[in-house]
Each structure stands twice: as structure tokens, then as C-alpha cells.
């Protein structure tokens with residue numbers, strides 16, 4: 001009974017991780033309405049403008065521009081902020097790789113700063129030392145349930161007159177010090193990719209309160225009378241009902257993470273990300289943990305493999321951006337030791353299981369505890 005699934009025991013979730021997105025009657029109804037009125041096949045229809053308006057209200061930001069992906073929204077945002085070839089853009093050494101590559105795509109240079117050791121997210125206290133006269137923007141992401149203290153970051157950016165791009169692709173619906181994640185940046189972005197909290201398979205959006213930044217992003221995304229790589233009516237139409245239920249769903253996921261945390265209290269070596277900023281409500285696209293292999297008794301790859309065998313969607317975290325890259329591809333601003341630790345230790349639980357009932361979170365905890373108890377046997381296997 002206690003045999004880990006990887007050693008032939010019964011998996012905790014025999015059907016594997018829940019599928020995403022989940023079946024949703026409101027999405028079906030919205031699609032049927034688009035089929036009924038013919039907007040499914042048109043360039044222009046009611047859904048894209050309605051989504052942009054709803055997102056603006058949700059984010060409390062006046063201007064929204066949708067496009068084909070979160071990555072594209074990120075490049076449009078950097079260009080709108082005036083980043084050009086030869087400029088420097090500061091970002092965390094532990095970040096989504098496409099953000100780093102977007103900086104390269106413009107011909108600018110990524111400047112990497114170290115992370116907060118409590119949550120592997122950008123540490124604002126490292127920013128000041130990274131700023132030079134060629135710094136053109138600061139790019140900041142909230143990752144794996146970690147939240148960057150944005151009032152502190154904004155204070156530093158504003159003092160130096162440097163604009164901020166805030167990536168809320170993993171924190172869509174989160175609040176950061178009382179404001180919506182993505183609304184602290186001069187430009188904020190989200191993704192509607194197939195695994196994301198709001199999903200249309202593909203898609204992204206950019207937010208700003210500055211009309212000139214909206215205008216520049218719009219111009220760069222236009223060719224002639226059309227926007228290239230736009231979000232379609234059908235994509236907008238499946239996103240609208242998801243957006244209206246996002247607050248309730250985010251609150252549900254948050255409750256589930258508290259429950260999970262409570263149930264893992266006596267497991268040594270697996271530590272949930274902690275947030276230092278007050279008044280933060282993460283959205284948990286992923287739930288980030290540090291796995292200390294010595295204390296847990298298993299290395300990270302084997303832990304993930306064992307959890308996957310139990311039907312629980314754990315993965316290893318990101319590769320730190322300085323790892324395996326030539327020194328000409330970035331500049332390191334100071335030591336990146338905590339990012340290197342994150343590179344070696346982060347594991348993340350993917351969000352769909354959190355949308356189910358509390359009994360499913362108990363199964364996640366059960367699988368972790370089973371793996372922990374059997375660490376020695378698993379090591380020898």
C-alpha cells in the first residue's frame with residue numbers, strides 16, 4: 001500500500017494530472033454565440049474589444065492591447081519603452097527564458113541580478129548596483145507563486161527614471177501590495193497560452209496607463225491597416241467567461257495552497273516559496289518550492305519522476321539564465337549565487353489540481369509524504 005508508484009505500488013492519482021483547460025459550459029456558450037452571429041470568421045467583431053475593456057477594468061489600467069502571445073506582448077512592451085540595440089535591460093537571473101531572449105531580439109543586453117533566496121524572484125535590493133547610464137528598462141516577473149515587492153522596486157526605478165516592464169503571466173489575477181499584478185509596471189503583460197490561468201491556447205495582452213506607450217506598441221504591432229499577430233475573435237470569446245470567474249478561482253487556488261502547506265509541515269527539505277511583501281495574494285500558476293536533496297533524501301530529478309509516477313504534475317524549475325551561456329550574452333551585476341541555488345533546487349507544482357476540491361490537495365500531500373518516507377528505497381532503485 002505504501003509502495004511508491006515508481007516501484008510498482010498504486011499511484012495516488014491513477015488517471016494522472018487533471019487536463020487543462022477544464023471543460024467549461026460558459027466557454028461553450030460563448031463559442032456558440034460566436035457561431036450563431038458569424039463573428040467566428042470575421043476580422044473584427046464584438047469579442048476582442050469586449051475583452052480589452054474587461055481586462056482594463058480588471059487590472060484597473062486604462063489601456064489594453066491584445067496580441068498573439070505573451071512573448072510577443074513582452075517584445076512589444078520593451079519596444080514601447082524605447083529599448084534599442086545597445087541598451088541594457090535589467091532582469092532576474094532566474095526568469096522565463098523568452099524574456100531574456102526578447103532583450104536579445106532587440107539587440108539589447110540583458111543585465112542579470114540575483115534573486116531573493118526565499119522565493120527565487122527578483123530581489124529589488126540588488127537593482128541599484130546594476131543600474132548604469134545605458135540601463136533602459138527593468139523587467140520583472142512574479143514567478144511560481146512568488147511576488148516581487150513592487151513598491152520597493154518602483155521606488156528605485158522612479159528615483160533613477162527607469163521604466164518597468166512587469167510580467168504577470170504567472171500571476172494573472174494576483175494582487176501585489178493591494179494592486180493587481182501587472183498594473184505596477186509602466187507596461188504589464190499577461191499570457192493566454194494553453195497552460196495559463198486564462199487560456200485560449202495562444203494569446204497575450206499588454207497593459208499601460210500611458211497613452212504614448214500604448215500608441216508605440218500599437219504602431220509596432222501594425223502593418224498597414226491591420227495588426228499582425230493579433231488575438232482572434234474566437235480566442236477573445238473563450239477568454240471572456242474565464243476572466244469573469246478568475247477572482248473566485250484564484251481565491252480557491254490560494255486556499256488549496258494553504259491546505260497543502262499545512263499538510264507538508266513535517267516533511268523536511270521541501271520548502272514553499274515565501275513572500276516578504278505585505279498584502280500579497282498570489283495567483284499560483286505554479287507553486288514553487290525549494291527541494292533540499294540532502295534533507296529530503298532524494299535528488300530533484302528523482303523526486304519529480306516519483307511524483308509524476310504518482311500522477312502529480314511536479315516539474316523542475318527554470319534554468320538560471322547565466323547557466324550554460326557565454327559571457328558575451330549578458331552582464332552579471334554582482335553575485336548570482338541565489339539564482340544558482342534556485343537553478344539547482346526549485347521544483348514546481350502545476351496549477352490544475354488546485355482547481356479541484358480539497359481531497360485532491362490531500363492526494364498531492366499524500367504523494368509527497370509517501371515519496372519522502374520511501375526516499376531511501378527510491379535512492380537505491
Ligand SMILES: *Cc1c(COP(=O)(O)O)cnc(C)c1O
Pocket residue numbers: 069070071072096098141143167169170190191192193202203204
Ligand atoms: C508563459 C509565460 C510567458 C509568455 O508566454 P506565451 O506562451 O508566449 O504566451 C511570459 N512570461 C512568463 C513568466 C510565462 O510563464
